[in-house]
Every structure is written in structure tokens, then in C-alpha cells.
Amino acid sequence: MTGFFSLTRLWAMFLKEFVQMRRDRLTFGMMLGIPIMQLVLFGYAINNDPRDLPAALVATGNDPYTRAIVQALEVSDYYRFTELGVSAQDADRMLVRGDVAFVVTIPSDLAIRMQRGDKPQLLVEADATDPASAGAAISALPEIARQAFARVNMTRPEAQEGLEVVVHRRYNPEAISQYNVVPGLLGVILQLTMVMMTAMALTREYERGTMENLLAMPATPAEIMLGKVLPYLGVGAVQVVVVLTAGRFLFDIPFVGSISLLLTTTIIFVLALVLLGYFISTVAKTQMQAMQMTFFFFLPSLLLSGFMFPFRGMPEWAQALGEFFPLTHFLRVIRGIMLKGAQWPDVAVESYALVAFVFGFALLALLRFKRTLD
């Protein structure tokens, strides 16, 4: 009995696999390049303790107390006042749109009341849709306030306890992270399935040899593209219904916005995704490559879009990179509509960004599409 296990055969098998692996340039590149790229990218980009969060200041007074509070908040590194002296109403819209993460309201008669020995209130409204990103800044508040007053009221230590900081965690008062995660998951699930399915659209035809026949018949690139991606809008619609229903009944996610606005923006998002997938299929040569490219796209979009980690916690370059993922914009739209009751004007900019992706991906795909077998 010879040959239960032959080292020669093992060696032959090993060599064959190695040669094949090396021939597939894309896979080889991905095995070496991706770990390094991702380590650097995510290592520097991801931060669970976001600082420099944009805030709006609603205050009319210009007394030493007000100045001290604003200064102390900014010095803390957590708050950065981008909007000063706005009306309460404007500040509220900014919070809905996500332009600011906090609205700090300081009563105009703060100084008078402090001197009178009243206990005036400092109102801090936080966008708590993502409990994690607002958490650290909120918990730092009492200490910030105490320090501010310590500086102004050196001579009157009893006033230190004279200010009451009231925190409103807007949109998600109980800090339930599902409220943030589940709407985001809708975007993530749609992205994974839509991009992956359509990324196979053309490679499948090439691998089965049916592309030769298809190209010999009089179908135009635009007809082929739309014909291949539109069926997936239906699949996407089913997913939307499933996730939203589950969100409502399994996780009790509040839904305060307009359902028709949500569906409209979701359709635009899905269209952008299927066209992105189709674009990938014009680049990939095999279904395997299409799959790899999908994941190559999927992971950074997950980490840089604000789905897993606070978007504002990332350095600016990473935020800029994040803007190139449709998911980033969709997350802002869906969280805005579902949790904050955002209206069309509040999500218009993000929706236009999604429309831009639709046209951008369609154009890229049409440019990449080869009308011949060359």
C-alpha cells in the first residue's frame, strides 16, 4: 500500500494553488494591500470619543458669566460654537438638519439672577440620536460649568452651586442605541445586498458566455444597464418594508417623520446602490472579482459613514472620505426623518447628494461599458 499520503502530490497541489493565487493579480493585491490600507485608514480615523462637536449658542447676554460658560465649553474641546447668537427656532432647525450636535441656551438675565442668588438654568440640548457620540460631551458638562464659575466667582464660592445645568437628550431621551442602529441597518442591509447582486450583473453574462450573444443583438448600453438594475428596486422595496416593520414591532423604533419622504429618499439611495453595483460589474472580470470589489467598498463605507462610529469623531480627512459613500448621506436622511421628524428642506441637501451619486454611477458605468468583446 503506497500513497495514502504522498509529499510529492502535496507539493504539486501546493505549487498549483500558489501559482493560481499569484496569477489572480487582484486577489493577490487585496491580500497584501488591504490589510495595510485598512489598518492605517481605520486606525487613524476611528475615534469613539468625538471632540470639537459643532454647537449653536442661543444667548443674548454679554455678561462675564455667559462669556465664562462659552469659553469653558470651548476650552473643554468637546464643544465648538459654529453658530452664535441664533434664535431658539433657528437653532432647533439646525439640530434637526444635523448642522449642529448641541444647542446651548443661556438665559439673557443670567448675571442678574446669579447675583440675586436665584438658581438660573443653563439648557443644553443634545442630538442624542447617536447616544455614544453625545455621551462624553454631556457627562463633561457639570465639571465644565463648575470650572467656569470658579474662575468668575473666585470671591463668592457659594455661587458655584448657583447654576443648574439642564440636559435635554433630544430624539432619543433614553439613550437607546437601537434607535440609532436599526435605521442605519436599513441602509447597511440595502447596501450589502443591492451592490453585491448587481455587481454580478455583467460578469455572470461573461462567465456563462451569453455576453457574446447579447452584444450581437441590438440592445443599447443604457437599455442593458437599466434592464439589469431596475428589477432590484423591487427587491430593495421588500427589504425596506421588512426592516421598517421589524424596527417598529421588534425594537419599538419611533417613527416621527413622513413615510412618503422616507420611501422617496430610500428609492434614490437604492438606485444609487444598484448603479454602483452595475459599475463594479463593468470593471470586474469575474464574479469572484466583483465580490471582492464589493467587500472592498463595503467595509470602509461601514466604518466611515457614521454607522458604526460617530462621524464627527473622525479627523477631517476621514470625514471628507466618508462623504464619498452614499451610505453616509442616507444615514443622515433616514435618521433625520425617522427620529427627528425632518422635513424635505432639512434633508434636501443630503438627498441631492444621493441623486448626484445616481447620475455619477450611471455615467461611470455607461462610460466603462464595453460594446464589444475587445
Place this chain on the structure above:
Amino acid sequence: MHAIDVSGLTKRFGDKTVVDNVSMSVDRGEIVGFLGPNGSGKTTSIRMMCGLLKPDAGTGSVLGFDLARQRLSIKKEVGYMTQKFSFYEDLTIEENLSFVAKLYRLRPARDHVRQTLDQLGLTSRKDQLAGTLSGGWKQRLALAACTMHRPKLLLLDEPTAGVDPKARRDFWEEIHQLAHEGMTVLVSTHYMDEAERCHRISYISYGKMIAAGTIADVIRDSGLITYLVHGTNLEDVPGLLQAHPGVEQIAPFGASLHVVGSDRVALQDALKVLEGRDSISVVPGETSLEDVFIKFMATSTDNMQ
């Protein structure tokens, strides 16, 4: 106006020239056989003619449409049957036909499909997946699908590879019927008997067009002379003749030998060694197309190496 009129078609893949300066013209209603060994550039030439590949050089028109600029118009009027079955194996016969009918905007698509199914005799099996059909049926389905829109030009790339003789004969009957109705047919093949069913043939080898015309033209132009050696105990004859420079080919055909050469005097000189053998007679014979092709293959420079 010619159905196909191309000149100087050239196609390179990397640094290999697969089709080299091929010119061809085909008249309407003709059946032209496109012959040549494996890898000679037949498929590439056909793909260039139906707009599937861009020629690196050369110009031409197909059905009067410019090859470089009017590819969509060409596609509408041409039927192309690929070498490998390239309809959807996971669609039914009817679904495949319906897809094709709609791509060509045949109206009403349903009637065209029903008619095609009837002609094929596949009406009762229309819900069967195309992938489950046998080779012969796949070939018939493919032909029916690519002629459903009544193309003016039909390009067939080795349509009968792997099909049994009966199906092949039926297939050629169909081709002749279509040509009779005015369709122009360009068909690539390896088979000599199929070449003989064509009105004209073009022979391509290693990317270069070597011969074109009717079969009689091609045989005449080859300049080959053939003698038939009849008799018994022919086993030693090839050995006796092979060394002689006047003999280019010796091939057995049944009980006789074809002895082929280009130079009549040298050939006769070679055959003198057989004089005096009672059991053997030598008579002038007709050169066959196969003899000509064997010569082409032996003499054409091999750029594959």
C-alpha cells in the same frame, strides 16, 4: 451591393496578429463557407463583421452599413450564431425566444415566438429549460432564435460542431432554404463535406486569406495534380514514393491512393517506379478539396509558434 465587403481587416491581441489583412466580399443570397484550421482567425473575423470586435485596421461595410460607425444598424440586420450555445440555459425555450423577439422589437412578439416554436416542433416542450436540451436541439434553437428577425445576413460560427450527421443534413437543408429566400450566409466549418455544400469558399490560415472562390476555382488555383493508384498490395507504395521530390502528398482513399504534387512531369517521373507491377494501375484523378487544404496547412507559415 455586396452583403459583406471588407478589406484589410486586421486584429491583434497583444503582439499576436490573429487576423491579418483579410479582405472578403460576399454577394447577396450566397452561401459562403469560411474554412481554416483551429486558431486561424475565423471566429475573430466573423466577430469583426458583426460588430463584436473593433478591427485594428481595415475598412468595410456589412449590408451597406459602415463597419466602424454603424454597428447598431448592422446588429439589427444580422443574425449571429455563436460557436458555443450562448442563450440562457436557466430560461425556458419560450422565454429565450421571447427575449430575443423583444430585443429585435418584433411585433407582436408572442406571435413570432409561437410561430418559431411551431416551426421548430418545440411547442410541446416550450417550458423546458434551454440548458436541458441536447446538443442538436440547442443548435436548432439557436438557429431559430437568430433567424427569427429575418436577418439579411446570417453569420454561423462552426454551427454543426458536435452534432450528429442527420441533424447536420437537416441543418444544411434549412440553410439552403434560408439562402433561397434571399438570406446571405457566411458559415465557418472544419468539415469538407460542408464546404462542398457552399456556393463559394474562403480559406483562411493563421490569420491570412489564402484562397477564395468556388470549389472548382480553389482546386484549379491550387495547381495540384492528382494520380490515383489502384491495386492490391499497396502497402509498400507510400514508402517507394515518399522520398521523391515530385510527390507532395500521399493519402489513402478507400482501396486506392491519392498521389498529389504540383509538378506534372516530376510526379509522372516519381510514379515510374510502379511501372511493371501487374497488380497496380496508375490513372490521372481529380484533386479533392481536402488535398488542397492539406497543402495549404503544410505550406502556410505558422505564426502560432
